[in-house]
Amino acid sequence: MTEPSWQAQWVWSEGEISPRNEWRCFRKTFEVPAAGWEDASLRITADSRYVLTVNGQQVGRGPVRSWPFEQSYDTYDIKHLLHKGKSNTLAVFVNHFGVSTFYYLRGRGALLAQLDLALDGDSTPLVLTDDTWLTSKYFGYHSRAPRMSCQQGYSEFVDASVWDSSWVQGDYDDSSWEKASLVGPVGMEPWTTLKKRDIPLLTEETKYPVRVETLKQVKSFSWSTAIDFRNHMVPGSDEHMNVVGFTGYMATILYSEQPAAAILGFTHSNECVGSITLNGNVIPAESFYGVQPEKYVQVQLEQGDNLLLIDITAGGVHAGKLHFGIYSDSTVEVKSAMQLENESSAFLTIGPFDTAVFIDHQEKVFLDLDNEIYKSVQAKVKTVEDLKQFAAYLQPVSVALVSEVDVISMCIWKQESIALNVPADLHNMVIPHQHPAVVPVFSGYDTEMVIDFDKEYSGYLAFDVEAEEGTIIDFYGFEYMLGDYRQDTFGLDNTLRYVCKKGRQQYQSPIRRGLRYLMVTVRNASAPLKIYGVTIVQSNYPVAEIGSFQSSDPLLNDIWKISQHTTRLCMEDTFVDCPAFEQVFWVGDSRNEALVSNYLYGVNDIVKRCLRLVPGSKDQTPLYADQVPSGWSSVIPNWTFFWAIACYEYYQQTGDRDFAKEMYGHIKFTLEHYQQKINADGLLEINGWNLLDWSPIDQPNEGVVTHQNMFLVKTFEVAAEMADIAGDATGGKAFTDAGAILKQAINKHLWNPAKNAYIDCIHTDGRRSDIYSMHSQVVANLTGVAGVEQKQIIDKYLLNAPADFVQIGSPFMSFFYYETLAAAGKSQVIIEDIRKNYGQMIDHGATTCWEMYPNFAENRSNPDMLTRSHCHAWSAAPAYFLGTEVLGIQRTAPGWEKVTIAPNPCGLAWAKGAVPHPEQGRIDVSWTADESGKRITIKVKHPKHVEINVVVPEGYQGEVVVAVI
CATH class of the missing domain: 2.60.120.260 (Galactose-binding domain-like)
Known part of the structure; x- marks a missing residue:
């Protein structure tokens, strides 16, 4: 119809x-x-x-x-x-x-x-x-x-x-x-x-916690707020999410009925917290304590009004939010230094004296930090009366931009925290039955519990409680804890405050959250709270677990399982980078996520949807944005290149020629704009976010960056293939020629024969990078840019990386490393690397794949923080490579019409598993190697319309059993 x-x-x-x-x-x-x-x-x-x-x-x-x-x-x-x-x-x-x-x-x-x-x-x-x-x-x-x-x-x-x-x-x-x-x-x-x-x-599946991990009586800030200075200081910034900057100060009054000690707390101090003065006195830096980004200081309040002045200047931020809390045994009232408007809050700003919006692929702008009036404020403002000197710059902060309470700060910081044993009946809140958990009430304290869902989930928080009216329940979701260490979600306010009505009540949040652990804090309770249940309505793209993997190595089995679960959690209405911090469709991440999903679930509509969304950013930039649809107009050239490559890989996965023709026009459009960025040396020189990995490789946002020049070569080659499908012979030849010319320029200008390696970049001033990374060598190999002599040299680096080269620092980059090793027939090295790096995650209790490897924590100020995001699908490579290399299942024709089965035992005694066929069920493979390491039995079951070629591993004699469905 x-x-x-x-x-x-x-x-x-x-x-x-x-x-x-x-x-x-x-x-x-x-x-x-x-x-x-x-x-x-x-x-x-x-x-x-x-x-x-x-x-x-x-x-x-x-x-x-x-x-x-x-x-x-x-x-x-x-x-x-x-x-x-x-x-x-x-x-x-x-x-x-x-x-x-x-x-x-x-x-x-x-x-x-x-x-x-x-x-x-x-x-x-x-x-x-x-x-x-x-x-x-x-x-x-x-x-x-x-x-x-x-x-x-x-x-x-x-x-x-x-x-x-x-x-x-x-x-x-x-x-x-x-x-x-x-x-x-x-x-x-x-x-x-x-x-x-x-x-x-999307799915909606009820998931219950498994235990109450901790019970505490706690005392936190007596007052707190979060203030959106971005939208206050930069008019129009609510229309976009580009990086902004501003200069200025915040002023407020802390009123105390008597002289009192107080603690000022800034739990997210990396933004909008510069120098601080109280009653005209600068609080010295050495007075503050706390592990970054937390920042706390004890102060003495005078009786009456106390003027607090904070430099909230932000050089370049997305959020521009101040998290602020006060603790005092005495009553402290926060009020405005000057009531300027009826709808104003207790805060006013002096400034902004300058603002800026920074867009990485446009002309550079600078924030004026040398404005004399701005620089004079701290010295001149000692009292409320002094504010009048800056009357022209005073602005009340709208109450709409100031929260009534900052729940996440209250969950992070505790003045007192007393650990208690968890009584057996408190676990009733995690058990799906009729008996409630009765939450104890402590005079003068709040009651805090942490419950564990056993693994991370992404969806909608739901609960069933019985309470007195006015009882407050604060929920705070986070991803990781180990012993006494809890990794707070700085940069993510993953909280829900629920004020109860009287009696039995159920609630399901309409806001998606990702978490493993849930802190539940009961405040303002006049009687014990009864909790009948707390659950998460897990929601993701609907998939069946068609792909599978098992082997004689339990560690590899565990790694495959966390890769599978990670990928599922990061499949929403698009692929997303992570279910907690961002929930954003990052274009480059999704290329690798799609390949993994192909081997786990075999669903294609989500991939097609993601690919089709990208060209919609052309009105923001013809270079295509790196996350879509988004209010942040940002370009990572590699992410655009990965998108084009992913379009071709989608065609290879499905055989959908009509889709390939559709996407070719968009690929051609953006590449023609990238070609305008080719400099006189024939190299791509571009302003953008020139990212590949978080490691300290030399990848400036201006200049010639080696790895993205190499990926552009690959993209030109893919565009030529897509042109052939679309019937554009002229366009295909143009892209083939462009790739060959760029490859020649790379080898001429970016190879250092004295070092026998590709440099990382050429800076805008012509300075050649003195940093060498594994990344540049791996990408040269992967993209086929390296000449014959260069390849012979850098092939050795794949197995024995020079110690002075920047090493691979993220599972995302490892995906490209593994692709390169696979092409070189080095499956054993892939498996050893997976065991080493992902094994560290398993050792630390991971149930999902982390954004970074734990050893990357060497560069962090907090050694307990092993990674930022504990569930990141750009890291789920093992689920793909255990399928392609150990099971050996590899597509060799579009739409999986032809498949090669070429297992690599890699020291294992046996392995078995399955990979989805995009249209006809799945392909099952199992193999067993005898103890001598010389004989192998390979069993394959496949759809009848698929042509199968089974390859016995080199050095083995094999028995092959093939069954057709």
Whole structure:
């Protein structure tokens, strides 16, 4: 049946068109005919996110991330939920961000929905969003909750005592609600095109914790807040997420009824915390304590007003957020030094004296840090009266940008923390049965518990509790702890504050989170809290675990399992880098993630969706952005090159020639713009984020960077292949020639014969890098750039890296290293490297793959912090290479029409497993080598339409058994 035309209109409410972090409810009650229809289809989308309920039953959430100009919508079959001949209710919960993120571009608040009834192929609209719908702000949600991170939306603060959660039910009294306001018709800006969701709905699976890890009575800040100085200091910065800078000061009054000692705490001090003065006295640096990024100082407050002045200058930040807390045994009130506006907070700023927006691939801009007025503030402002000297620069900070409480700071910092034994019945909160855990109450203290889900998950926090009204439950998710060490999620406010109503209540958060551990802190409890359960509704792209791997080495088996779980958690509506910190579709990461997913799950729609999203960034930059769709216009040239390579690999995976033709035009477009960056020496010289790995290789953001010149050669070659598929012979020859010319220039200018190695870069001043890295040598080998003589030399480095070369520092770079080793027939080296580096993760209790190897911690100020992100799919390489090398399953024709099975025993006694075929089930392989190491039995089961070539390992005599399904 052809989908009916849209007749619904976008709706919202009166007032601000793009309010900051607004949660709004919409309802429509209607009659459904008793007969005369067979199907009921509901299409829906919203700006920014929605949760849909039909007759009190939650149906789905969305939409998937998309560019505003091709807004995605979802379609639900809801005929089984409708009551024929009776009243029915649609209820939609909408969160409008009101700011751009790394996965959303700011639009305006709006909802669009249309319910069609169908009979014999004809559809009739029954319900349309229009001004007959009713709407209300969800008054239980605090719009002033802090941003979770620069990449994401907001943390969560919900007060159940001021809102009736039964608003989704049909019998709810909505007589006090306002009528929805019409925004406009389908096709209006910014949603000029609507695009049907191109992937299935994500899973929702309930996951229970396994234990209560700790119980403590704690005491934290008596007052705290988080302040968004980015949006205050840089007008218009809510429209994008580009890096910004600003200069200026924050001023506030700390009022104390009597002289008192206090602790000032800044838990995320890497931004917006420069010099600090109290009552005109500079607090010396040696007075502060705490492991970075935490920063604390004990001060003595005078009776009455105390003027606090903080230099909040930020040289280049995404978030620009100040986390600030105060602890004192006496009452301390935070108030404004000057009441400038009714809607102002307790804070004002002096400045900004300068602002800047930094975009890596555009002309360089600089922040003026030498402004004389700015530099004079600290010396001149000793009292409130002194502020008047800077009247022209005083700005009140809007209360909307100041949170009521900074929950994450209260969870991180403790004035007192007393560990207690965990009583057996407290574990009832993690057991799915009817008996609750009774949380003890301690006079003068809060009660803190940490529960362990045993492995990381990504989804929606849910709980069932019984409480007195006003009881506060703070939830804080994090990824790693070991003994007394807890790795806090600095840069990610992974918290939820829930204020209880009286009695039994259930709640499921609409905000996605990634975590393994969950800190649960009960505050303000007048009676013990009963917890009947805490769960995570795990949500990811729907996959079956078709791929498998087992071997005689338990360590490799464990490594494969954490690689599998990591990949699954990082498959949302796109591939994402990590489920906790960012949840961002990084274009370069996804190339490797797709290859791993091919060997685990064999799903193609998510890969196609990711690849198609990238060219949508062309209006931000013709070089294509490195994360999409995003408010940050940033270019990592390698990420664009990996995208083009991934387009070709998708064709190889599926045999989809039409898709290859479609993407060729986009590849050609961006490469023609990259060719404009070729300098007089024939090398790519570009301003951008010229990244490959986090190791200290010489990869400046200006100049000629060796590894990306080499990857550009490979991309030219891929473009030529795609041109051939598309029938563009002229374009194919042009790209072939461009690759050959660039390869020649690399070997002429970037090879140092005295060092027998490729240098890392040439700086803009012409200075040749004196740093040599394994990265440049590996990429030269992988891309085929190295000439015959050069390759003979750098081949040796693959097995014996020179000690003075920068070594590979991340699992992401290891993927390319392993590809190079595989091409050289060095499977044994791959397996040894996997055991060594990933084995360290297993030794430290990893259940998912880390962003960096643990030994990279040598460069960190905190030796306990082994990696930032503990779940990062760019690190899941073992799941791919154990399939390609140990099982030896390798595609040798597009669409897996031909497959070679060439196992590499690598010292193992046996291995078995399976790899998904993209269309016809899977390919099973098992092999067993005898103790002599000379004989091997290989068993293969494969779909009948796949041509199989089995290769017995060199040095072995083999028995091959092949079965066709």
